[in-house]
Amino acid sequence: MPGRVRRCPLKTPDRPYLALGLEGSANKLGAGVIRHDVDGSSTVLSNLRHTYITPPGEGFLPRDTALHHREWALKVIKDAMKQAGVSIHDCDCICYTKGPGMGAPLQSVALVARTLSLLYNKPLVGVNHCVGHIEMGREITGAQNPVVLYVSGGNTQVIAYSRQCYRIFGETLDIAVGNCLDRFARVINLSNDPSPGYNIEQEAKKGKRLLPLPYTTKGMDVSLSGILTSTEALTLDKRFRADGQPNGPDDTDYFTPADLCFTLQETVFAMLVEITERAMAHIGSKEVLIVGGVGSNVRLQEMMGIMARERDGNVFATDERFCIDNGIMIAQAGLLSFRMGHSTPLTKSTCTQRFRTDEVHVAWRA
Amino acid sequence: MDSTIALLASSQPVSQGAEAALYKGTLHSASAPLLLKHRFAKGYRHPTLDASLTKARVAGEARALMKCLRSGVSVPGIRFVDASAGVLGIEWIDGRSVRFLLGGGDEGVDDEEADETEETEEEDALAEYGVARDELMRRIGTEIAKMHLADIVHGDLTTSNMMLRLPSASPTNQPTLFLIDFGLAYTSALAEDKAVDLYVLERAFGSTHPDAEPLFAGVLAAYEERMGKHWLPVRRKLEDVRLRGRKRSMVG
Numbered sequence: 001m002p003g004r005v006r007r008c009p010l011k012t013p014d015r016p017y018l019a020l021g022l023e024g025s026a027n028k029l030g031a032g033v034i035r036h037d038v039d040g041s042s043t044v045l046s047n048l049r050h051t052y053i054t055p056p057g058e059g060f061l062p063r064d065t066a067l068h069h070r071e072w073a074l075k076v077i078k079d080a081m082k083q084a085g086v087s088i089h090d091c092d093c094i095c096y097t098k099g100p101g102m103g104a105p106l107q108s109v110a111l112v113a114r115t116l117s118l119l120y121n122k123p124l125v126g127v128n129h130c131v132g133h134i135e136m137g138r139e140i141t142g143a144q145n146p147v148v149l150y151v152s153g154g155n156t157q158v159i160a161y162s163r164q165c166y167r168i169f170g171e172t173l174d175i176a177v178g179n180c181l182d183r184f185a186r187v188i189n190l191s192n193d194p195s196p197g198y199n200i201e202q203e204a205k206k207g208k209r210l211l212p213l214p215y216t217t218k219g220m221d222v223s224l225s226g227i228l229t230s231t232e233a234l235t236l237d238k239r240f241r242a243d244g245q246p247n248g249p250d251d252t253d254y255f256t257p258a259d260l261c262f263t264l265q266e267t268v269f270a271m272l273v274e275i276t277e278r279a280m281a282h283i284g285s286k287e288v289l290i291v292g293g294v295g296s297n298v299r300l301q302e303m304m305g306i307m308a309r310e311r312d313g314n315v316f317a318t319d320e321r322f323c324i325d326n327g328i329m330i331a332q333a334g335l336l337s338f339r340m341g342h343s344t345p346l347t348k349s350t351c352t353q354r355f356r357t358d359e360v361h362v363a364w365r366a
Numbered sequence: 367m368d369s370t371i372a373l374l375a376s377s378q379p380v381s382q383g384a385e386a387a388l389y390k391g392t393l394h395s396a397s398a399p400l401l402l403k404h405r406f407a408k409g410y411r412h413p414t415l416d417a418s419l420t421k422a423r424v425a426g427e428a429r430a431l432m433k434c435l436r437s438g439v440s441v442p443g444i445r446f447v448d449a450s451a452g453v454l455g456i457e458w459i460d461g462r463s464v465r466f467l468l469g470g471g472d473e474g475v476d477d478e479e480a481d482e483t484e485e486t487e488e489e490d491a492l493a494e495y496g497v498a499r500d501e502l503m504r505r506i507g508t509e510i511a512k513m514h515l516a517d518i519v520h521g522d523l524t525t526s527n528m529m530l531r532l533p534s535a536s537p538t539n540q541p542t543l544f545l546i547d548f549g550l551a552y553t554s555a556l557a558e559d560k561a562v563d564l565y566v567l568e569r570a571f572g573s574t575h576p577d578a579e580p581l582f583a584g585v586l587a588a589y590e591e592r593m594g595k596h597w598l599p600v601r602r603k604l605e606d607v608r609l610r611g612r613k614r615s616m617v618g
């Protein structure tokens with residue numbers, strides 16, 4: 001809010017603080033070490049990730065994903081500590097994702113966090129995954145009080161900070177935008193390596209024809225499941241050429257998988273930018289920050305940039321290192337919370353599939 | 367198209383929201399002023415998509431207004447529609463928003479700034495119109511009921527989207543309540559949709575006005591009276607909607 005100055009409750013640290021962050025709410029296993037220095041700056045010492053990649057046409061199942069995390073946890077954490085050049089003995093706390101996410105993968109990572117906490121006698125800090133994204137985005141981009149568009153495989157939310165809470169202004173009424181894109185990638189058999197969303201983005205660059213799809217913004221919310229169904233239905237259309245080639249020189253009325261990727265992106269991103277703009281107009285903010293895996297999509301960043309410029313504002317976005325799920329964002333949010341005197345006792349170190357962004361008390365902001 | 371642009375150019379800008387820019391203009395020198403709502407092109411949207419959306423939205427808003435007018439709901443009259451250019455011209459209402467009259471300040475003004483002047487200004491403002499608070503609430507309830515009986519759902523009922531016209535600007539010399547901004551309106555006969563409409567208004571009252579509860583109770587009482595036998599299903603749904611809230615806990 002303009003014109004009101006409240007002091008930030010977070011004090012500058014009297015000594016450097018170190019935190020290890022562990023993330024595994026979906027198919028990425030991440031570990032990272034962050035340092036908060038006495039001058040108030042932060043340094044990312046390491047940020048490693050291993051992704052569970054399934055064959056084309058398949059998604060990741062909770063059980064297999066949990067198995068992947070269990071198999072890779074030790075290697076990823078060891079490498080992260082080695083790259084950071086510190087030992088877990090030096091860390092002040094161990095931060096892990098409490099939720100939201102898939103149950104089985106969350107539990108396997110929480111188990112690792114608890115074990116480390118007992119082995120090294122370090123306090124645990126349970127972190128909300130969404131708040132982790134927001135805090136890392138703010139740290140990397142330096143955005144002060146932006147409207148946040150959080151777009152990933154599991155979440156689609158427009159968020160703004162108000163009175164020590166990240167309030168949700170708008171969100172998806174059904175599936176997340178990343179889920180929508182990934183599932184369409186599987187329909188047209190795109191590879192899941194490095195991620196289905198990335199391959200959709202590359203395909204979309206080759207697309208030219210914009211086909212009509214439903215446009216379903218509802219106030220500040222969006223609905224995406226019907227758009228996915230409509231796009232899938234177009235792959236059964238007579239004019240659809242799965243190989244991307246016309247049937248002959250006379251075949252002019254056709255469309256390709258690339259055209260569908262292009263259409264899907266243009267439509268759903270326009271919806272997302274529209275609800276973000278509404279939230280900005282509503283609260284009178286000129287900054288917008290994009291976080292979450294879909295946030296690394298360059299076309300989404302570009303569209304958001306045009307909107308922000310039309311409003312004399314700025315857009316902040318990060319690259320895949322910080323957009324896509326990672327351990328360092330959990331370390332960042334966890335360490336902020338730890339410096340405010342918060343930690344999670346072992347008996348409370350559960351995880352939960354349902355954990356809304358607005359349930360977190362953001363003690364470290366004014 | 368060109369004449370529409372010329373019309374916009376000759377008009378005075380009033381305000382600009384996320385969706386549209388508002389202008390005050392006249393069709394010809396002798397005519398009454400009108401409000402022009404221009405849904406300008408969005409640079410971020412694909413031009414084809416943008417054109418079809420704008421056209422559909424302007425036409426949709428005009429259609430909802432038309433339906434309201436035919437059913438005797440108090441809404442501004444339509445004066446001008448150019449869907450391709452994204453311009454809708456409606457009757458100019460000389461008055462203030464209900465939000466302002468109830469002391470909620472103007473939209474976009476910081477809450478705390480508005481607080482200081484609230485009490486005194488509000489008394490003066492409503493007195494100028496010669497309408498008591500209870501009477502105003504009663505009219506709001508009645509107009510919403512008339513709209514819902516015509517199966518129109520507003521989609522964004524807030525106190526900012528209601529206006530009271532100055533008695534001096536009215537042909538009958540009476541203050542008249544108007545429902546405005548039908549940009550999100552749609553047609554539906556479902557009690558569920560009407561209940562959500564009321565719930566949105568209830569929330570809007572709660573977030574912008576002190577002692578909102580008795581105020582909203584006044585709105586509901588008048589609504590109930592006007593709806594007659596159609597009130598019961600809406601009431602049941604409203605109770606459901608309140609319990610449900612808009613925000614449920616989400617997975618992932």
